[in-house]
Amino acid sequence: MDPSHASGETIAPLQGTSADSATAAVPYKELVLAFSMGVYVLEQYLNIRQHRKLHAVHPPAALSGTVSEEDFCNAQAYGRDKSYFQFVLDAWSQLQTVLTLTLDLLPLLWHTVGALMLQYAGLDAEYERTHSVLFVIALSVISSILSIPFSLYRTFVIEERHGFNKQTIGLFFVDFVKMQVLSAVITAPLIAGVLTIIHWAGESFYYYVWAFMVCFQLVMVTIYPTVIQPLFNKVEPLAPGSLREKIEALAARIHFPLTKLYVIDGSRRSSHSNAYFYGFFKNKRIVLFDTLMEHSSEEEVCAILGHELGHWKLNHTLKGLGVAQVHMFGLFYLFSHCYRDSTLYQSFGFVDGTMPVLIGFLLFSYIFSPVESVLSFLMNIMSRKHEFEADAYAKKLGYAESLRSGLIKLHTKNLGHMNPDSWYSTYHFSHPPLVERLEALGKTE
Template identity: 45%
Template sequence: MDYLNAGLDLVQSRLAWVATDPFDWKLYLQLTSWGVCLFESYLLLRQFPLYSKTEPPPVLKDHFKEEVFKKSQAYGKDKAKFSLLAGFYKQIVDSIFIHFGMVAWSWKAGGWIVGKFGYGPEYEITQSIAFAFTLFFLSSLPSLPLSIYQTFVLEEKHGFNKMTPQLFVTDLLKSWAVGFVIGAPFLAGFLAIFKWAGSRFVPWLMAFLLIFQMSMVVLYPTVIQPLFNKLSPLPEGDLRSRIEALASKLKFPLKHLYEIDGSKRSSHSNAYFFGLPWSKHIVIFDTLIKQSKSEEVEAVLAHELGHWYYMHPTKLLSVSQLHIFSILALFPAFLRAPPLLRAFDFPPQVAAKPPTIVAFLLYQMLLTPLEAVVGILMNAVSRKFEYEADRFACELQNKLGDSKMADMGDRLGRALTALHVENLSTVWVDWLYSAYHHSHPTLTERLRALEGYKAAAAAEKTAVEKKEL
C-alpha cells in the first residue's frame, strides 16, 4: 500500500498546477467535445456512401435476397442520417449547457431543494444527490424527442418497433425510479468514502465500485430487468435439451434457462448469460427462438459459452478495473481545484471548497477525448474475444469428442447470417467506422474467420485420428 500511495503522490505532484493556476477549462471542454463530435460525424460520412451499394459482399450474396438487401441498406442509411443529426443536436445542447453554466445552476438548485427540507450547505452528500438528479433531468429532457423519433418513426418505419406510447412512458418513469432507488444510495456511499478515506481514497473506492459492479451482475437481471420484461423458464423441447446437454458437457454451472419477451418492445434478437462463477443463467430472446432453428440457437449459445470458457467477462472486468484505477489516480489533482470550478461559473464561496461530486463530474467531462480513445481500445479487445468465442464453437467437436458438433461452425455462420438478415444489419462497413463503434467484428469478417477455424479444427481432428492409428 505504501508503494501505491507513493506512486499516487508522485502523480499528484506533477498535476499540482491544476489546483493553483488559472486555465480556461470551459474552452478546453468545448473544443475537445466538438472535436469528438466532428470526428464521429466524419466517420458517418465515411460510412454513408456504402449504403448506396446495390449488392452485398460476395460471401453474403447467396444469403441476402435482393429485396432484403435493399431494406437493409435503407435502414442503415436512415440510421446514419439520424445519428448524424442527433449527434449535432446533442452536442449543441451540451455546448449550451456548458456555456450558460448549467452545472453551477444545478448545484444551486440542489441546495434550494434540500433547503426546503431543512438541510443546509453542511449536508454536502444530501445536496450532491439533489444536484445529480437535477442535472440528470435537465440533460435528459432535450434528448426525449430523439428517443421518441427513433422509436416511433425510425424503428416503426422499418418494422422493428413493438412499443406503444403507454409502454414508452411507463418504461421511462420506471427507469427514472430505478435510477433514483439505486443511484441515491450508491452516490451516498461513493461520497462517504471520500470523506472517510481522505486523500487515500483510491483503493477503497475501487473496492466499493467492484462490489457494486458484482452486485449489479446479480441484481439487474433478477430484480431490475423483470420490471421491464418477463423472464419465463424455457419450455421443454429440443432447444432446451440441446442447451442443457451442451452446458453439462462443458461443466457450465447452468442454474436457470430463461426465455425473455423481447418482442414486447422490438423485433431485434439476442441471447446472453449472467451470474456468479458458481451459478449461471442463460437468457434467450423470444425473437431469436422464432427467427432461428434450434440447432442454430444452440450454436449461438456455444459462442456465448466460449466467452465463459475463456473467462472473457473476468478479463474485461480486469481491464475495466485498470481503466477505473487510471481515472481515480489522476482525480485528486482536480478534487481540490478552485480554478476548475471558477472556469465553470461557480461562485467563489463554492469554488473555494469544491464539492466532491461537482469536481468529479467536471473531471469526467474533461476526459471526453481520452475516453474516445479508450473506447477504440476496448472495442479491439472485445473483437478479439468475439473471434475466440467463434473459434471455440468450431472446436467443440474436438474438445468434447462429439461428432454431432462437427457442423457447429456452419450452424453458427447460418445463425449469424440469419440474425443480420432479420435485423436488417449493415453488411458493408467502413473499417475506421467499425473500429470506433463496433465491439463485434463485421459479419463478413466473422464468416471469413469461421472458414479458417473450421479448416483448422478439421485438420486437428484428422491429425488426432492418424496419431491414434
C-alpha cells in the same frame, strides 16, 4: 445541538491546494470545448463515410449468394434512416454540450437545487451529500425529458417503419417513469456512499471508493436479472423439449455449470434478437430472447449459445472485468490528485469558492475525456478480438455452418450492418462486421 451535526450530514469544506497557482492559467473549459468539437468533427466525417456506403444497392462480394439483394436493400434502408437520425442526434448532443459549458448551466443548476433545499427544507450548504444526490437526480430527469422526442422518433418512426417496434405509447411512458424512479433509487445511496467514503478516507480515498464500487457492481449484477429485469420483461423457464435438451447437453459437454434456462419476452417491445448468460461461480443461467427462438433453428440457437459460452470458456468475461476494474481504479486515483484544485471549479463557472466533490468528478470526467476516447477505442479492439475467438470456439464445437447461418439470420432479421465502412466500423464497432466473421469461420484450421 446543530441539526446538521445531528443528521451526520456535515461535510468539511474542501480547500484549494498549492497546485492552484501552477494551474491557474490552464483554460480547462476552452480545452474541453475544443476537444469536444474535434471529436464531433471526426465522428461526423466517419458518419459521412458510412452514410455513403449505405447507398450501395448490391451486397459486397463476400455476401453474394449468401444474402439476397432484397434483404441487403432492407438493411441498407434501415441503416440510412438510422444514419440520418444520428446526424441530427449528434448535432443536438454537441449543442447541449456547448451550451451547458459556455452558459455555465452546471453551476446554475447546482445553485438552484441548493436554493430550493434551503427554501423548502431549511438545508444549507453543509448538506453536501443531499445536495449532490438531488443535483444528479435533477440533471438526469432534465436530460431524460430532453431526450424524449428523439426516443419517440426512434421507436415509433424508425423502428416502426422497419417492423421492429412492438411498444405502445403507453408502455413507452410507463417504462420511462420506471427508469426514472429506478435510477433515483439506485443513484441516491451510491452517491451518498461514495461521498461519505471520500470525506472519511481523505487523500487515499481511491482505495476505498474502488472497493465500494466493486461491491456495488457485484450486487447490481446479482439483482438485475431477478429484481430489475422482471420490472420490464417477463422471464420464464424454457419449456421441456428438444431445444432444452440440446442446450443442456451442450452445457454438460463443455462443463458449463448451467442451473437455470430462461426465455424472456423481448418481442413485447422489439423484434430484435439476443441471448446471454449470467451468474457467479457454479450458478450460471442462460437467457434466450423469444425472438431468437422464433427466427432460428435449434442448431442455430445452440451455435449462437456456443459462441456466448466461448466467452466464458476463454475467460473473456473475467478479462473484461479485470480491465474495467483497473480502469476504474486508475480513474479514482487520478481524480484524487485534482479534486481539490480550485481553478478547475472556477474554470467551469463555480466562482463562489464552493468545491463539491461530485461536481469535481463531473468536471474531471470532462478533462479526462481525451484519454477515455483512446481507451474506448482500445476496448473495442479487444472486444473484436474476443468475438473472433468466441466464433472460433463455437466452430471447434462443430457449429461452424450453424453459426454461419445463424449469424446471417440475425443480421438479416435485425437489419444489421452488412456493408460498413472500414474506418467507421474500426472506430465504433465492438463486434466485427458480418463479412469479417463469415470469412474467419470459412477459414480452414
